[in-house]
Amino acid sequence: MQESSRTATAKIEKRSLSARGNTLRRLSPLATVLLLLLIWLWISDREIISPILVPPPADVAAAFADALADGSLAAHSFTTLGEMFYGLLLGVGIGLAIGYAIAKAPVLEHVLSPIIVAFQSTPIVAYAPLLIIWFGTGPASKVVTTAVIVFFPTLVNTIAGVRAVSPNLLDVMRSLDAGRWQIFRLLELPAASPVLLAGLKTSSTLAVIGAVVGEFVNPQRGLGYLVTSARNRYDTPLVYVSVLTMTAIALSLYSLVALVEWRCLSWRRRSLN
Amino acid sequence: MRNRILGSLLLVCLSVLSVSASDQSILLTFIPNVQFSPFYVGIDGGYFEEAGFNVTLEHLQEPDVLDLVAVGQANFGIVSGEQVILARAQGRDVVYVFEWFQRYPVGLAYSSALDLSDLSDLSGLKVGIPGRFGASYSGLTTLLHSAGLTEDDIEVVEIGFNAPEVFCLGEIDAAIVYVNNEPLQIRERAQAGDCGAVADVDVVSVASQVDLVSNGMIVSRDLLADEPGAARRMAGALGAALREAIDNPAGAYLTSLNHVDDLPQSADFVAELQAASERQRAFLAANPDRAAIARSRQDLAEALAAQFEAALLTQFNVLLNTIELWEADRLGYSDLASWEAMRETLDLMGYLDGDLGDLADAFTNEFLAGNDG
Numbered sequence: 242m243q244e245s246s247r248t249a250t251a252k253i254e255k256r257s258l259s260a261r262g263n264t265l266r267r268l269s270p271l272a273t274v275l276l277l278l279l280i281w282l283w284i285s286d287r288e289i290i291s292p293i294l295v296p297p298p299a300d301v302a303a304a305f306a307d308a309l310a311d312g313s314l315a316a317h318s319f320t321t322l323g324e325m326f327y328g329l330l331l332g333v334g335i336g337l338a339i340g341y342a343i344a345k346a347p348v349l350e351h352v353l354s355p356i357i358v359a360f361q362s363t364p365i366v367a368y369a370p371l372l373i374i375w376f377g378t379g380p381a382s383k384v385v386t387t388a389v390i391v392f393f394p395t396l397v398n399t400i401a402g403v404r405a406v407s408p409n410l411l412d413v414m415r416s417l418d419a420g421r422w423q424i425f426r427l428l429e430l431p432a433a434s435p436v437l438l439a440g441l442k443t444s445s446t447l448a449v450i451g452a453v454v455g456e457f458v459n460p461q462r463g464l465g466y467l468v469t470s471a472r473n474r475y476d477t478p479l480v481y482v483s484v485l486t487m488t489a490i491a492l493s494l495y496s497l498v499a500l501v502e503w504r505c506l507s508w509r510r511r512s513l514n
Numbered sequence: 515m516r517n518r519i520l521g522s523l524l525l526v527c528l529s530v531l532s533v534s535a536s537d538q539s540i541l542l543t544f545i546p547n548v549q550f551s552p553f554y555v556g557i558d559g560g561y562f563e564e565a566g567f568n569v570t571l572e573h574l575q576e577p578d579v580l581d582l583v584a585v586g587q588a589n590f591g592i593v594s595g596e597q598v599i600l601a602r603a604q605g606r607d608v609v610y611v612f613e614w615f616q617r618y619p620v621g622l623a624y625s626s627a628l629d630l631s632d633l634s635d636l637s638g639l640k641v642g643i644p645g646r647f648g649a650s651y652s653g654l655t656t657l658l659h660s661a662g663l664t665e666d667d668i669e670v671v672e673i674g675f676n677a678p679e680v681f682c683l684g685e686i687d688a689a690i691v692y693v694n695n696e697p698l699q700i701r702e703r704a705q706a707g708d709c710g711a712v713a714d715v716d717v718v719s720v721a722s723q724v725d726l727v728s729n730g731m732i733v734s735r736d737l738l739a740d741e742p743g744a745a746r747r748m749a750g751a752l753g754a755a756l757r758e759a760i761d762n763p764a765g766a767y768l769t770s771l772n773h774v775d776d777l778p779q780s781a782d783f784v785a786e787l788q789a790a791s792e793r794q795r796a797f798l799a800a801n802p803d804r805a806a807i808a809r810s811r812q813d814l815a816e817a818l819a820a821q822f823e824a825a826l827l828t829q830f831n832v833l834l835n836t837i838e839l840w841e842a843d844r845l846g847y848s849d850l851a852s853w854e855a856m857r858e859t860l861d862l863m864g865y866l867d868g869d870l871g872d873l874a875d876a877f878t879n880e881f882l883a884g885n886d887g
Contacts, residue, residue, distance in 0.1 A: 291584075291585040293606060370674065373674055374676055374680070378673050378685070459674040460647075460672060461645070470646065470647060473577055474865055475581075475601045
């Protein structure tokens with residue numbers, strides 16, 4: 242009796258320790274942010290770096306409040322978000338389609354890889370001005386810039402994910418007379434989804450870069466424009482606000498995809514457990 | 515005797531130290547280009563070295579140039595006048611000590627088929643502009659204001675620095691351009707039949723409407739307090755190099771070939787420029803007046819146009835056009851009226867939201883040659 246009570250107590254203690262560990266793990270990013278904020282405060286308080294280059298957090302907070310109050314931050318953020326959304330849709334869509342085709346027909350890889358690698362190995366800033374000329378000065382050129390930058394990780398992960406599907410399972414499906422669509426829906430898509438979603442996580446953060454590069458090259462609206470405009474007006478706190486907003490958007494999008502991944506792959510966790 | 519020898523050696527060492535060139539970066543904007551030829555002449559011609567500077571040139575974005583000078587990470591930078599006003603209003607204590615461009619380099623390019631002799635006819639047209647910032651936007655605001663128009667009267671299209679391409683694609687009716695450079699490119703495309711319906715372009719420059727302060731050299735207030743001699747020597751060296759580039763464009767182009775990778779050249783062209791440069795040196799030795807020197811530039815342009823293809827001459831013609839923006843009797847001098855005109859423009863743009871203080875503190879002519887002591 243005493244033995245079982247001791248075991249139960251040990252289990253409770255272990256669970257409590259594990260819960261505490263989880264809480265600490267969850268709080269650690271917050272602690273990192275707080276630490277960075279403290280270092281920033283310390284640097285600006287002692288003017289170790291000129292406030293022209295590193296403004297005090299209070300000034301950045303005031304600029305944030307102003308940009309929020311006059312609606313400019315929201316307006317520019319929505320522009321960037323819109324370009325990112327359509328760019329992701331286009332780039333991920335094309336990346337999935339071509340990636341799947343290459344995975345199923347390796348000859349396509351030989352045909353397409355020189356173009357794809359050449360396109361990917363050239364920095365986006367080098368040909369972004371050309372995209373502006375080809376697709377005009379409106380949002381289309383920014384959407385295409387975003388699509389181009391998110392295309393490659395999607396493509397690579399799609400190829401890797403689809404090719405990683407077990408040939409034995411494919412044989413089983415075929416022996417059961419499964420059609421192409423059934424194989425895709427019931428086997429390839431679920432089996433490749435961990436790699437596909439990992440690619441989508443990378444693409445979601447790259448989408449911010451794509452949209453902002455487009456906005457830098459042809460600044461009209463969006464957070465890239467806000468940075469350029471603030472920089473040209475020597476409003477360093479507003480530059481910080483814009484950059485931090487971009488970071489927040491990228492993190493939020495990454496977290497959103499991670500959440501989708503967690504939800505969608507619950508079957509996998511269960512099977513692994 | 516031994517002491518005297520040691521003393522002499524010490525004196526020699528000290529004098530060597532005192533004239534040894536200090537390493538200095540001059541921060542420029544854009545990319546290496548023939549328009550920066552006075553700086554190349556300053557380096558290769560030994561003007562900076564003579565003034566005690568071992569100069570390297572770096573190219574950055576304009577706000578970066580200004581901030582690096584403001585925080586003392588560089589002593590000398592080249593920016594446009596409006597940047598000085600905007601930056602001073604945001605607490606950057608920089609001082610403009612040498613006006614390099616005496617005329618504002620921005621203007622409006624439009625198809626010759628359009629009649630824009632009266633600028634108010636711009637109303638309703640699509641005007642391309644790199645973006646709502648910098649010298650181009652100040653130029654557009656000034657042109658509109660001088661025509662009694664506002665931005666609401668036209669359709670502003672932000673096109674980045676792609677004016678020749680976008681203009682020739684027919685997406686805009688007119689473009690805000692750098693008058694020394696882009697109209698030449700558009701004209702060349704038009705003459706090659708590569709510019710849609712455009713056969714030729716006309717340009718109305720901002721300088722023809724209002725005298726706005728333009729590009730020049732800045733230093734920090736701290737440098738002026740600690741080493742005013744450095745500012746004086748640098749302004750003197752830049753002035754001398756600028757004068758040489760203005761007076762001998764063939765020589766300035768040849769010097770630029772050492773610094774700008776993609777400048778058009780051919781053996782015949784270089785040989786002709788070398789000969790022209792030698793002839794110009796002999797001509798300048800006779801102390802001709804400014805008008806005669808201006809005529810000599812025009813004669814050279816005509817002689818070269820008769821011998822070489824337009825594509826080979828484009829950058830040389832850019833240099834000649836730019837010289838017209840630099841030329842003045844007193845190089846480096848800027849006056850309060852041009853600063854006030856610029857402040858008024860920035861006010862119109864709604865860009866001045868900080869405490870600018872006294873505008874006269876933004877610039878000084880104190881360090882120009884002839885103001886020694």
